Amino acid sequence: MKFSNVFVVDDDKIFHFLIRKLLLISNVDINPAFFENGLEAIEGIKSKLKAGENPPDLILLDINMPVLDGWQFLEEFKSIRNLLEKEIIIYVISSSDNSEDRSRASDFKDLIHDYYLKPMTVDNIKSIFNL
Template sequence: MRKVEKMYVIDDDKIYHFLLKNLFRQNNIAATPVFFSNGQDAIDHIKANKNNNAELPDLILLDVNMPIMDGWQFLEEYNMMLEELPKASTIFMISSSNDEQDLNKAKKYSNIVKDYFLKPICKEDLEKIFILDRA
């Protein structure tokens, strides 16, 4: 299993937060997510903790469509500050958008975005994200 000490979920959908917590519990994923309802809040938190490795995420689950700062804007900001961070996070985009433009745009961030999943994510998606041992 991928070692995840700290995980950020950047998504404005509170129902999705609830479903995600349940999905983690049902699949014995011990990581406790820190939720942000937009990219700006997450960027501010990362900037405030950029010298505190324990507060920085190992994994980020990022939505595309959010108010204030969307997923693409978050990626731009995160990419610009990456050199200042003591570690890079593994980022998976998780969105309800199956628009070809979004899928292609995610590929342009292949240096920081590992994969793109459609909502709702399922056990098979979690297996890819967390590299779960198959029973």
């Protein structure tokens, strides 16, 4: 699948920098939008819908964030999902290898395509973008 509109939802600025570098190294020609918490990302999706713009094709979602964490984002996302005309691919990207988090991710298996551990690598990016 070709992704053109990507949201990166993570409160870590270093992760934002790393994702930019990995995309560049992997020759992925997209300009992702960065959000520091789940609430900003939900509002970003809603504002795109309201403006008649395409919502993101792909969301890279952290779990542990202030304001609205990844789990809360997914709960909110469920409530607006029916407004979307297309499926949005969501990958959880977390520093947590906690079995509880992995188990909880399986509760959202209808939304989450995969669960990646930080730090992200070129191979992870290639896998996500089917390179």
